[in-house]
Amino acid sequence: MAGSFDFDYHAAAEVVEAILKKAAPLVDEAEVYLGISESLSADLKRDKISIGSNSSGSAVSIRVIKDGKIGVSSTDSTMFWEKCLSAAISSAHLSDTQPWGGLPSGTHEKEGNLSFDSSLTPDSALLGDLIDRMRSGAESEPGAVITGGGASFSSRYSVLANTNGLYNTNKSTTASIMLEAIADQSTGYESDSQYQLSALDPERVGETAAWFCVHGQNGEEVKTGSYDIVLAPEAFSSLLEATLIPALSGRSVHMNRSVFVGKMNEMVAPEQLSLYDHGMDTRSIFRCPWDGEGTSISHLPLIEKGKLVSYYYDLKSAYLFGEKTTGNAVRYGANSLSSGLHNVVFEGPTMDVMDEKCIYARDVVGAHTANPMTGDFSVELSSPFFAEGGALQRPIKTAMLSGNVFDMLHALVGCSKESRIFPRMIIPSVRCAGMSVIGRG
Amino acid sequence: MDNTAYRYYDVRRVRGEATHIDIDNTRIELAGSVFYDTALIRVLGEFGWGVLSLDGEMVGDIATREKLPLELIQKALHAAKLTNERIEISETASGMRAIPAMKEDPRASSLEEKAETLLDIEKHAKKDEIVSTRLGYIEKTEQISFASSHGDEYEYELVRSGFSVMAVSRRGSLSQMGYNREHTISGIQLRTKHHLAAEAADRAVKLLDAKPAKGGKMKAILDPELAGVFAHEAVGHAAEGDLVKEGSSVLENYIGKKIGPKELTVIDDPTLEQFGFCPVDDEGTKTECTEIISHGVMHAYLHSKETLAADIGYGIAGHSRGMPGDVPIVRMSNTFIAPGECSYDELIESCRDGILLIGSRGGQVDPGRGIFQFNAEYGYLIENGEVGQMVRDVSLSGEILTTLHAITHIGDDLTFSAGFCGKSGQSVPVSDGSPHILLSDAIVGGSDV
Numbered sequence: 001m002a003g004s005f006d007f008d009y010h011a012a013a014e015v016v017e018a019i020l021k022k023a024a025p026l027v028d029e030a031e032v033y034l035g036i037s038e039s040l041s042a043d044l045k046r047d048k049i050s051i052g053s054n055s056s057g058s059a060v061s062i063r064v065i066k067d068g069k070i071g072v073s074s075t076d077s078t079m080f081w082e083k084c085l086s087a088a089i090s091s092a093h094l095s096d097t098q099p100w101g102g103l104p105s106g107t108h109e110k111e112g113n114l115s116f117d118s119s120l121t122p123d124s125a126l127l128g129d130l131i132d133r134m135r136s137g138a139e140s141e142p143g144a145v146i147t148g149g150g151a152s153f154s155s156r157y158s159v160l161a162n163t164n165g166l167y168n169t170n171k172s173t174t175a176s177i178m179l180e181a182i183a184d185q186s187t188g189y190e191s192d193s194q195y196q197l198s199a200l201d202p203e204r205v206g207e208t209a210a211w212f213c214v215h216g217q218n219g220e221e222v223k224t225g226s227y228d229i230v231l232a233p234e235a236f237s238s239l240l241e242a243t244l245i246p247a248l249s250g251r252s253v254h255m256n257r258s259v260f261v262g263k264m265n266e267m268v269a270p271e272q273l274s275l276y277d278h279g280m281d282t283r284s285i286f287r288c289p290w291d292g293e294g295t296s297i298s299h300l301p302l303i304e305k306g307k308l309v310s311y312y313y314d315l316k317s318a319y320l321f322g323e324k325t326t327g328n329a330v331r332y333g334a335n336s337l338s339s340g341l342h343n344v345v346f347e348g349p350t351m352d353v354m355d356e357k358c359i360y361a362r363d364v365v366g367a368h369t370a371n372p373m374t375g376d377f378s379v380e381l382s383s384p385f386f387a388e389g390g391a392l393q394r395p396i397k398t399a400m401l402s403g404n405v406f407d408m409l410h411a412l413v414g415c416s417k418e419s420r421i422f423p424r425m426i427i428p429s430v431r432c433a434g435m436s437v438i439g440r441g
Numbered sequence: 442m443d444n445t446a447y448r449y450y451d452v453r454r455v456r457g458e459a460t461h462i463d464i465d466n467t468r469i470e471l472a473g474s475v476f477y478d479t480a481l482i483r484v485l486g487e488f489g490w491g492v493l494s495l496d497g498e499m500v501g502d503i504a505t506r507e508k509l510p511l512e513l514i515q516k517a518l519h520a521a522k523l524t525n526e527r528i529e530i531s532e533t534a535s536g537m538r539a540i541p542a543m544k545e546d547p548r549a550s551s552l553e554e555k556a557e558t559l560l561d562i563e564k565h566a567k568k569d570e571i572v573s574t575r576l577g578y579i580e581k582t583e584q585i586s587f588a589s590s591h592g593d594e595y596e597y598e599l600v601r602s603g604f605s606v607m608a609v610s611r612r613g614s615l616s617q618m619g620y621n622r623e624h625t626i627s628g629i630q631l632r633t634k635h636h637l638a639a640e641a642a643d644r645a646v647k648l649l650d651a652k653p654a655k656g657g658k659m660k661a662i663l664d665p666e667l668a669g670v671f672a673h674e675a676v677g678h679a680a681e682g683d684l685v686k687e688g689s690s691v692l693e694n695y696i697g698k699k700i701g702p703k704e705l706t707v708i709d710d711p712t713l714e715q716f717g718f719c720p721v722d723d724e725g726t727k728t729e730c731t732e733i734i735s736h737g738v739m740h741a742y743l744h745s746k747e748t749l750a751a752d753i754g755y756g757i758a759g760h761s762r763g764m765p766g767d768v769p770i771v772r773m774s775n776t777f778i779a780p781g782e783c784s785y786d787e788l789i790e791s792c793r794d795g796i797l798l799i800g801s802r803g804g805q806v807d808p809g810r811g812i813f814q815f816n817a818e819y820g821y822l823i824e825n826g827e828v829g830q831m832v833r834d835v836s837l838s839g840e841i842l843t844t845l846h847a848i849t850h851i852g853d854d855l856t857f858s859a860g861f862c863g864k865s866g867q868s869v870p871v872s873d874g875s876p877h878i879l880l881s882d883a884i885v886g887g888s889d890v
Contacts, residue, residue, distance in 0.1 A: 052523030378886025
């Protein structure tokens with residue numbers, strides 16, 4: 001199964017044009033997002049491929065503005081576009097009026113294509129090769145049993161256009177791999193997602209998943225108490241996503257649902273810490289020059305040297321609250337347009353985070369149960385180890401970490417020199433002093 | 442095409458419309474609809490599954506079609522060539538259960554009427570110290586059609602509707618949140634839900650005076666909602682046949698073994714008229730109740746056609762579910778701990794000193810490691826057999842097998858709560874249920890240790 005991902009660009013353009021043409025006389029402004037995608041994937045169950053999948057899909061999302069009222073509708077079938085437009089107009093009738101300063105305008109067609117690898121094709125032999133290489137990586141740790149995983153290639157073409165002349169197109173590709181393994185009752189996993197096939201490192205994925213499950217066996221119990229904790233990027237990013245990032249949303253702040261209400265220009269973290277959104281960071285895996293509404297994106301400092309310097313907004317929330325958009329409209333799937341961050345970068349003072357004695361956690365179980373209003377959390381640690389001298393020393397069987405994310409920033413004593421690059425985040429390991437650990441020892 | 446090239450196929454088409462309303466601090470932020478029509482074809486080739494996900498229109502009217510177009514079967518078979526595991530499936534019982542009649546069809550009232558009712562409900566959350574309110578409404582109508590090469594054919598329509606309300610309180614720099622939600626297949630009666638807004642607001646205000654919980658090992662009473670999450674996270678997921686088959690469940694090889702007190706029975710029942718109701722599962726198997734744990738003994742796993750054939754342990758098929766356009770996998774539906782005989786007062790008295798955990802902010806499990814974690818919305822200290830001071834930000838984690846043995850009392854007040862369960866990137870409607878239960882030696886999380 002090879003060939004290439006191939007889309008009917010002409011048909012997509014026709015649908016977009018038809019929607020805008022029909023909408024223009026009925027509303028003040030209209031916006032269309034149309035995405036078409038194809039993917040090929042292979043699912044591992046144990047160490048064999050049990051499912052091969054081929055999928056194709058499309059999505060249309062329409063937003064209309066009439067007299068300051070915003071209406072939305074979406075569909076996964078381009079055939080429903082007229083019904084969808086009609087629903088968007090009905091939706092606008094019902095929504096409340098808000099201040100509105102217009103959609104972005106454009107004068108000529110723009111192409112993104114910054115995260116597109118034309119050599120990525122729906123090639124089953126390449127998928128099989130990636131899986132073989134992950135398996136080979138996992139074999140470096142005798143005793144690891146593969147329980148699941150997979151590999152997938154996908155390609156997406158999207159058009160974002162509006163009645164103000166904006167017409168942006170973007171092609172992107174994604175190659176993803178993942179492996180899960182177990183040794184006795186110790187589990188390990190690893191994944192990688194890139195837009196370029198050549199950037200994937202399947203052997204490392206296999207080795208990492210296997211290493212954590214094999215070396216996590218026969219863990220000892222830890223006593224309840226106060227410990228220095230090192231959170232790997234996976235663990236730290238999960239806690240940030242559940243608490244700090246939603247708290248920086250302009251909508252959350254203005255609607256009184258954020259701990260940062262009234263804190264602008266105040267110190268909210270130690271002076272050495274900064275957090276910003278940089279969707280065009282050259283290290284970022286998936287880049288696009290504009291946000292989900294067509295606003296150009298830029299480097300956005302949110303917390304700079306400990307000081308809160310900005311919230312993030314899309315057009316809708318910016319107009320509503322008398323602010324300027326920060327280019328932070330995001331589309332998680334075509335059906336949802338909201339404000340969000342493109343590529344979170346966290347920076348702090350660097351150090352060898354595991355030089356001194358500490359408890360290391362690769363990930364956490366239950367980060368999404370944290371209190372988004374206060375930042376309080378209690379999570380179970382995944383793959384916890386006692387660490388010292390720069391290395392993981394002895395596995396811990398079970399341990400629960402409790403605390404508050406905003407307080408934890410003040411307890412942060414250092415960051416690793418290397419950061420992990422996730423699809424929407426670039427995050428280091430962090431060392432935090434005096435954290436509460438509840439153990440069973 | 443040679444029809445013998447496939448051993449089995451099925452096709453599931455889902456046409457749907459979802460309506461959402463979002464009220465944010467008395468503003469109608471969103472009131473719109475989403476339309477979808479998607480199909481999934483699964484073909485069992487020489488080895489494993491070939492799956493084709495596509496626009497529903499491309500498979501046409503399944504009910505009037507004798508066979509799927511060969512071109513689509515061939516495409517799915519082509520994907521099956523990627524596989525190298527020989528999958529076998531079991532023939533399973535056919536039949537579809539009647540769709541329960543709705544008490545009230547939510548589609549009968551207009552979007553405008555629903556939005557007005559929500560705005561009216563919101564007024565009940567506006568109290569002193571409440572600084573933010575948000576309400577959401579969702580109504581989803583789906584027409585599902587299914588056919589398989591085994592000759593099974595089903596068509597049905599199901600309407601699910603739900604409502605949520607959140608209130609945020611503030612005093613100085615301290616904020617807290619109260620939350621209520623209700624989802625049903627019976628048609629939500631919005632005009633009777635004002636009390637849920639008032640309750641959420643009252644709780645948000647009371648939490649301003651609650652103490653942070655002290656973490657550690659202690660006796661804990663879980664309310665029906667949280668105990669239901671425990672049944673779901675700690676027992677249900679680990680009993681899913683696909684995880685057992687893959688070697689990712691701590692309950693592998695536990696059929697017939699004692700894993701809890703004899704008073705403990707845990708059930709998954711897709712036939713119940715609760716939010717996880719399934720008239721037939723998503724691979725055409727008749728749905729039946731499964732006793733996962735029966736009187737303290739691990740009795741059955743939840744199965745699909747594939748995991749049933751894998752001979753990994755007793756259980757029945759009929760537990761396979763998929764989101765529209767996604768591959769069906771083994772899922773729970775309505776999962777609950779069967780009621781015992783203890784009254785609520787007896788549980789509190791038996792606890793003497795410990796903590797009462799109430800409500801749920803969700804949970805997560807690592808079924809291979811046998812570790813779970815979930816958060817309560819709030820709790821109360823229990824001192825000398827009396828319910829005392831309110832506490833906030835309390836959670837529970839533990840090892841599945843140890844915690845099951847730590848159940849010492851089971852209440853008589855079974856109650857269900859509706860929600861959604863995520864697995865393998867798919868979210869499906871479920872309900873969890875339980876009476877109050879008492880755990881000895883629970884690991885309770887709190888920032889004060």
